[in-house]
Amino acid sequence: MNRIEVLRKYIDEMLINMVDSEERRCAYLHLYGVSHLCTLIALKRGENAELATMAGMLHDIYSYSKMDSxxxxxxxxxxAREILNALKITNEAETELICSAIYTHSEKEVIHSSFNEILIDADVFQHCLYNPLFEIMPHEKDRYEKLKREFGLS
Ligand SMILES: [Fe+2]
Structure with a gap:
């Protein structure tokens, strides 16, 4: 099993034990959705898609496991650092890169390093693409417009 699948197996076990079925549904959709979009954005920008995919899987794990955002x-x-250390699937520099992206992912109004930007943009993209009939949240509008231009969607 490659390390993305090792990580997903660990996260799936955590998610499957969530008591609230609606929250569990949201957790699967959001974590896998953001992870897929991290892959897409990383590939488009020539960044490390493997680590970006893993960051997407882990980014909201605290909210869903503790039910506290x-x-x-x-x-x-x-x-995420504890999980990666326990699974032993990343070296120190890779753990640092992933955890740094998770650390800054709520700061949507600030521009971060190119790797950290992938996770912030993927988080916004997932929210906006989940249902195109929903209104875009004001704090995600600018990033969503930029993403649509980047991907030739507008
Ligand atoms: Fe998120």
Missing amino acids: KDHAHKGASM
Whole structure:
């Protein structure tokens, strides 16, 4: 099993034990959706798609496992580090890259490093593409417009 599948197996076990079925559905859709979009954006921008895919899978794991979204980016970065250390699927530099992206992923109004930007954009893209009939949230509008231009959608 490659390391993306090792990580997904671990996360799937966490998600399948979520008591609330509606939250469980949201967790699967969002984590896999963001992970897929991280892959797409990383490939488009010539960034590390493997690590971006993993960052997407882990980015909201704190919110869903603790059912608490307060400060989830910072707490989630620590939790992701614990998971990656336990699974032993990344080296120190890779763990740092993934955890740094998770740490900054709620700061949508700031431009971060090119790798961290993948996760922020994938998070916005997933929210906006989930249902194109829903209204775009004001704080995601600018990034969504840029993403549509980047992917030739507008
Ligand atoms: Fe998210």
